[in-house]
Amino acid sequence: MMTRIKGEASLSEVHESVDISKKKVGWKQAFAFFGPAYLVSVGYMDPGNWATDLAGGSKFGYTLIWVLLMSNLMALLLQSLSARLGIVRGRDLAQANRETYPRSVNFLLYILAEVAIAATDLAEVLGMAIGINLLTGLPLIWGVSITVFDTFLLLFLQRLGIRKMEAFIIGLVAIVGLSFLVEILLAKPAFGEIAKGFVPKLPNEQALYIAIGIIGATVMPHNLYLHSALVQTRKIAKTKQGIKQALKWSFIDSAVALNIAFLVNAAILILAATTFFKKGMVDVAEIKQAHQLLSGLLGSSVAPVLFAIALIAAGQSSTVTGTLAGQIVMEGYLRLRINPWMRRLLTRLLAIVPAILVIAIAGEKEVDSLLILSQVILSMQLGFAIIPLIHFVSDKKTMGDFAIKPVVQAIAWVVTSILVYLNIRMLINEVSSFFAGSANIYWKILIIAGGALFLGLLVYIIFYPLFGRKAKKTSIQMHPQSESLQKLTIPTYKKIAVALDFGEHDDTLLAHAIGQGQGNAEYLLIHVVESASARLLGKESDDYETRYDEERLQMYVQQLHEQGLVATYHLGFRNRAEEIIRIIKESKADMLVIGAHRHSGLKDWLYGETINSVRHELKIPILVVNL
Template identity: 70%
Template sequence: MSRHDEHHAHISLSDVHQSVDTTTRKPGTWRKILAFFGPAYMVSVGYMDPGNWATDLAGGSQFGYSLLWVLLMSNLMALLLQSLCARLGIVRNRDLAQANRETYPKPVNFMLWVLAEISIAATDLAEVLGMAIGLQLLTGLPLIYGVLFTVLDTFLLMWLQRWGIRKLEAFVIGLIFIIGAAFVVQLFVAAPDLKEVAGGFVPGIPGQAALYIAIGIIGATVMPHNLYLHSALVQTRKIERTEQGIKKALKFNFMDSAIALNLAFLVNAGILILAATVFHKAGRTDVVEIQQAYELLPAALGSKLAASLFAIALIAAGQSSTITGTIAGQIVMEGYLHLRINPLLRRLITRLIAIIPAVIVILVYGEKNVDSLLIFSQVLLSLQLGFAIIPLIYFVSNKQTMGQFAIKPFIQFLAWLITAILIFLNASMVINQLSDYFTESNSWLAKTVILIIATGLSTLLLYIILYPFLFAGKRGGLKQ
């Protein structure tokens, strides 16, 4: 590796690194503040992607407004975790993948990279299928062709990035506006009872089926690839590397995250409220598929426009999410492997990782099972969260590397509490799912493979938790 390549291997998203100069604006001006706004909006699209639609629709139609509190809780979790990611990127100039590479041994990093790629593939599967469904609903295009059509996202992303990160952010924000406007119109037509909606913020799980959907909602909201993405995107801003400059950057990025993620929460709540108002109250608790919702909306709301807006918003959600998912793939590949290849080829590989499974799913299982696979992909994401969150908390808590910007004990407590809740929910779901499978299945080979994988992942998670206490100081990432 040449000195030039070695230098760029330590720069996150080197083609747009520090490309937005915030130091030239006058202190306190709106232009200076707005210069920081953008990264969180790129992250927020992952919180309203088609995977969220599947879980929100299923939650609203089956359980009414009762899971709204899960959305709110997930949003608060996301806000804390994304602010920690921004802190890591701003203070240390490292994204999460780079920090992991500097900290953990090579075998552990390889496993973390594999898990990160699986989470991105699961995310992309939801996004690609969602966009293909939207195209099918709007134009009648067969699902398989819609999936293949999404490969063009790669070239759109290349074209947008040629114009700079700010233009790319503006494009994504425009898509978010389309999504939000579509649901505002639909909710206005549906006219939900606000008192009943407010009751949905009282915590409670109606049953085991609701727990599965609730965990899917959490998985769809707090996604592993967003943690990698945010820690890299904040580094597109050039800031003053002084105590005051870093404090301002942290403050403005928190404001960016708060606004962007609350907009994403409103979109998700809008989907769930729409499903609860239109389907659950009418006794249609069987509406768990996006196609079903599209077909039933005109009759339920008395307007074909509502269904068309639903499909347009779905396409916008899929398009914006595939862009950010592809960028996350770039961050993970470069951060863990220090692998720098042609940008077009790299993004084509990332896109194919999503398209190939989607094509296989459609060919093997057919179009009718797409929505259940969307929900499963979100549960799969939830299972990966611990492997991304635990190192992140360690990094931003470490005073040796973060100095005065290490998070306070109370924030550490909240972060660990969130992690404990997520791991507990995931463990409960996995145990229930596996017990059902082991009762019904007679395949000892499948049971053995599942047990080996479960044991391996549990051991890896335990190792990541204990590593800083057992080996702190032996590698540069935790003490340097």
């Protein structure tokens, strides 16, 4: 299920899978590069943004549209820096962190990144469940539960390749965009008043709070990890001109995709302003409430249906990118790879369990509070992604001529300061209400200690790259400096185990084993009986399959004896991988020959992954023969 990776490539299964290095300059090259930013953009219009957009529109009309535009410009700057890191250095943000910061700090950054991804997934689960509820009437608790099945959608998409995955996401984005285009046409907003909303203005303290929420919900930390890896799916010419060309097309890709996300968020705010604020309904901040009111206010039954469909599409598109971000984070920080379906399932369960508990205990009325909590958690993580990113793309030693200019650095640090300040302020606002109540003193102490650790880590990652950088080789570099080969000692094997499955390739496996032993080794033939009787009774099993399998092993041993070879056999029962490991350890075999049938994906889950399970438990050489 889990393996330690040996390569350096981010998202290695699709790394440089789209070759644009040989395409002619022009629209064909641009089209080939377009795609990564669209996968990123779905995070800027996921269900977590809807509540803040609805609240901003219903309470203050068009006044806060400028906040959406400002947050979109901030996002464009940060995502372009993330793409620059991936294109120039060939590193995603997690890998770059691992090369720079000490192991203990990297572990904390990894945990924070995983928490951010789980919080994102929580918003997506709730959004999809609400959308299903609005469309079909299915109770929220069941809607949350069935979202676990989209685990297999990602598995299917990954098998199709990155371009088809991008096409699927773009299709979902198009559904969201078209749905809100129809909604806006039905609402008939006053475009003159919308234009006034682009003039910066905050009517009161509550408007500031909602503005903080909008910005906090827009720029998400997992998108910075994601974008730095996705741009590496494009194979570019590793020349100065090739990199410049890639940076240009990446920026255009980001600008188009993020502007689409801006238009979707603006459409939600405008819809709320036109439909609710104009009619005096200034307290519509919940998604379900907005959906219920749309039909009566717009005089169309189509409006609420499109609203629900858009919500489901937004949630579904975000789940795919959230899982990819999780893979990038785990591989970059820990150099561990986990099966995609298992990764998706674990992430999804981390979101489903708290959602189900809240709905079961407190009822559906608390779902929107849970959505807000997910956005607060995301706000806490943002600085830990942005600050290292700016350090990396500003470093001339690693970025060369492609390090960002001092003016861009200054703008990036100003944007970071604003975002970190606003997010800390949002967090303080949330915590202050908790402290104002009669909460347990131990909880208060725990929160204060957590806050101190939070600020301490933030200060550390700001200054460490400036003063604490060590002269060391990169931690992800896998190959040491080449040296001349020493005198080679050729191994000899005394006992070679052969795992047989009694298929048509048994003779191939035995031939490879004999080739390794050169006729001088003892050969141990292993087969594991997996019949119902064998699973239940183990060694006591005496069914037809057990007797037949033992006779076949005896026949193989006899034939090897006739060729002048030393051979024995051992029959195992129940779990194939566990029995192979046990038999080899007990017999003290010093090599294993095993066949690989080269199935993957869903078949790995259905049939098991014997080879992976065995090789992690055994310390002897293993020869895997592709059959």
